[in-house]
Amino acid sequence: MKIxxxxxxxxVLLAVSIARAEKISLVGATVINPADGKVLPNATVVINxxxxxxxxxxxxxxxxxxxxxxxxxxxxxxxxxxxxVHFFQSADLFTRPDGADxxxxxxxxxxxxxxxxxxDDVFARYIRSGITSVVDVGGPxxxxxxxxxxxxxxxxxxxxxxGPLISSVSREKxxxxxxxxxxxxxxxxxxxxxxxxADQKPDLVKIWYIVDKDHPVDSFRPIARATIEExxxxxxxxxxxxxxxxxxxxxxxxxxxxxxxxxxxxxVDDAFVKLLKxxxxxxxxxxxxxxxxGRTFSQQLNxxxxxxxxGNPAVIASLDVTKIPQDKLPQRVKDALTDPKAALDRxxxxxxxxxxNLKKLEDAGVTxxxxxxxxxxxxxxxxxxxxxxQLMKEAGLTPMQILQCATANAAKxxxxxxxxxxxxxxxxxxxxxxxxxxNPVDDIAxxxxxxxxMKNGVAYPADSILR
Ligand SMILES: [Zn+2]
Numbered sequence: 229m230k231i232x233x234x235x236x237x238x239x240v241l242l243a244v245s246i247a248r249a250e251k252i253s254l255v256g257a258t259v260i261n262p263a264d265g266k267v268l269p270n271a272t273v274v275i276n277x278x279x280x281x282x283x284x285x286x287x288x289x290x291x292x293x294x295x296x297x298x299x300x301x302x303x304x305x306x307x308x309x310x311x312x313v314h315f316f317q318s319a320d321l322f323t324r325p326d327g328a329d330x331x332x333x334x335x336x337x338x339x340x341x342x343x344x345x346x347x348d349d350v351f352a353r354y355i356r357s358g359i360t361s362v363v364d365v366g367g368p369x370x371x372x373x374x375x376x377x378x379x380x381x382x383x384x385x386x387x388x389x390x391g392p393l394i395s396s397v398s399r400e401k402x403x404x405x406x407x408x409x410x411x412x413x414x415x416x417x418x419x420x421x422x423x424x425x426a427d428q429k430p431d432l433v434k435i436w437y438i439v440d441k442d443h444p445v446d447s448f449r450p451i452a453r454a455t456i457e458e459x460x461x462x463x464x465x466x467x468x469x470x471x472x473x474x475x476x477x478x479x480x481x482x483x484x485x486x487x488x489x490x491x492x493x494x495x496v497d498d499a500f501v502k503l504l505k506x507x508x509x510x511x512x513x514x515x516x517x518x519x520x521x522g523r524t525f526s527q528q529l530n531x532x533x534x535x536x537x538x539g540n541p542a543v544i545a546s547l548d549v550t551k552i553p554q555d556k557l558p559q560r561v562k563d564a565l566t567d568p569k570a571a572l573d574r575x576x577x578x579x580x581x582x583x584x585n586l587k588k589l590e591d592a593g594v595t596x597x598x599x600x601x602x603x604x605x606x607x608x609x610x611x612x613x614x615x616x617x618q619l620m621k622e623a624g625l626t627p628m629q630i631l632q633c634a635t636a637n638a639a640k641x642x643x644x645x646x647x648x649x650x651x652x653x654x655x656x657x658x659x660x661x662x663x664x665x666x667n668p669v670d671d672i673a674x675x676x677x678x679x680x681x682m683k684n685g686v687a688y689p690a691d692s693i694l695r
Contacts (some may be wrong), residue, residue, distance in 0.1 A: 251276045252292025257302040259283055260669060263636035263652045265482075265628050267669060273304055275659045280686040283653050302679060303667050304653050305631065307360025307660035309638035310613050311335060311512050312488055312599025315350065315374045315387075316367035317407050318343050319539075319608050320546040321524070326399040328525065328558045328605070337404055344370075349540060351384030351692040353610035356538045356693040357676070360648050360660035360683045361386040363599070363642055365467055365488055365512075366393040366434040368406040381695070382686055382693060386650065388431035388642045390467065394421060394455050395436035396448040409436060416455030422458040424492060431627070431643055432486065433459040435468045439475050440678045449478055465643060473500060480509055487511045488599070491580040492518065501592045510641045512599035513586050515619035520606030525564035526571035534611035534676045538694065547606055583623040590625055597641040598634035614676045627672040634675075659685040 252275050254549040259271035274282040274293060317323040322334040354362060362385045364371055371389050398411035412418045422433060435452055439445050456466045460483065467486035468479035472493045479487065480503055490513045523529045524547050549561055564571050590596055600612040620630045639651025649657050661682045666674040678690045
């Protein structure tokens with residue numbers, strides 16, 4: 229009871245004091261800085277406007293602290309960063325008609341209209357989850373509007389964004405005039421498209437490097453090379469979707485800066501690990517997304533309590549495939565319902581490769597940035613990050629390593645001037661932070677035990693955010 233009362237006092241104090249934009253100090257908490265793994269007991273975080281002015285241990289001169297907020301018993305971390313989301317997807321059942329076509333249940337244009345009208349809701353769900361910055365790794369040109377809107381909205385994460393995905397394949401069902409995926413056939417086309425994107429100042433250019441029997445690794449390689457060269461000429465980094473070892477290797481050899489998803493077809497070899505280290509590649513594993521299509525379609529969805537509580541209820545309700553009339557179920561879903569064990573077997577096979585690969589890359593010192601691929605069917609915007617943490621733990625990462633992936637490392641993927649001022653609790657950094665009730669270094673599950681989220685110096689008592 230006493231703990232509950234302290235939380236309320238802390239939350240109220242923060243809300244009141246910061247509304248007045250005065251200097252405030254969070255006093256007496258344990259400060260966790262995953263960037264260097266340091267844990268500072270009895271620390272004081274001084275916040276002046278939207279920036280951290282000072283982080284110090286021990287007793288401080290009260291005259292320099294402004295308004296003091298007692299945070300004894302709390303744990304303060306940099307705000308989490310999800311480095312792989314897609315705002316053009318809602319995570320509901322109807323959001324990827326190219327993968328499972330439910331147009332006869334809900335036309336895709338209605339789905340897109342709903343998504344565009346619910347951006348504020350999605351932003352708030354990130355803040356509720358302690359996520360104060362996200363990277364949208366590809367979507368339609370209106371993604372650039374999303375970035376603008378988010379960055380002008382107080383209760384929203386900071387947003388970095390890539391434009392449409394450059395790919396060897398097209399996805400007609402997603403094309404309503406502003407497609408998220410653009411098929412590029414020649415190096416010249418690639419250069420021209422990158423120049424068009426560069427006008428919008430993307431934070432990243434994204435290549436969707438899809439390989440199958442009709443699209444071998446080498447046939448797309450000259451296009452990948454041209455895309456990367458032209459992007460680098462405009463000082464834009466390139467992220468590549470590559471899930472096979474040889475595709476990922478080709479992408480890095482051609483100059484990619486970021487690999488998204490995991491290598492899932494075979495164990496990574498030492499030469500690949502060395503290549504990633506030598507080239508200072510950042511890899512974002514997005515483990516959670518690998519289970520969510522199969523689990524949704526086979527009616528075996530394993531949403532976490534965080535997702536159930538903080539995900540959008542309409543999105544979650546849609547994921548029950550048994551509510552869809554039989555004759556309107558896509559074949560892929562019918563098959564999954566007929567043989568649910570096969571879906572789980574496929575997921576296990578993926579994790580049997582992806583999890584050890586993550587551990588090997590982490591142990592070798594490759595920069596790993598946490599990310600979920602939220603927005604894909606069943607991967608819930610905001611709290612999906614906590615399922616990602618569970619899977620990173622299963623891979624063998626320590627809580628501190630996971631927190632580093634979700635803060636300091638993720639800030640590197642975010643990039644730019646903002647990326648250089650997020651992900652750490654240090655002087656001059658943005659006052660984006662999470663105040664927890666229990667210690668995430670003891671158990672990563674505590675990372676979601678959130679009392680208050682602060683973004684840009686404005687504090688949001690966790691329980692008030694989604695009201
Ligand atoms: Zn993605």
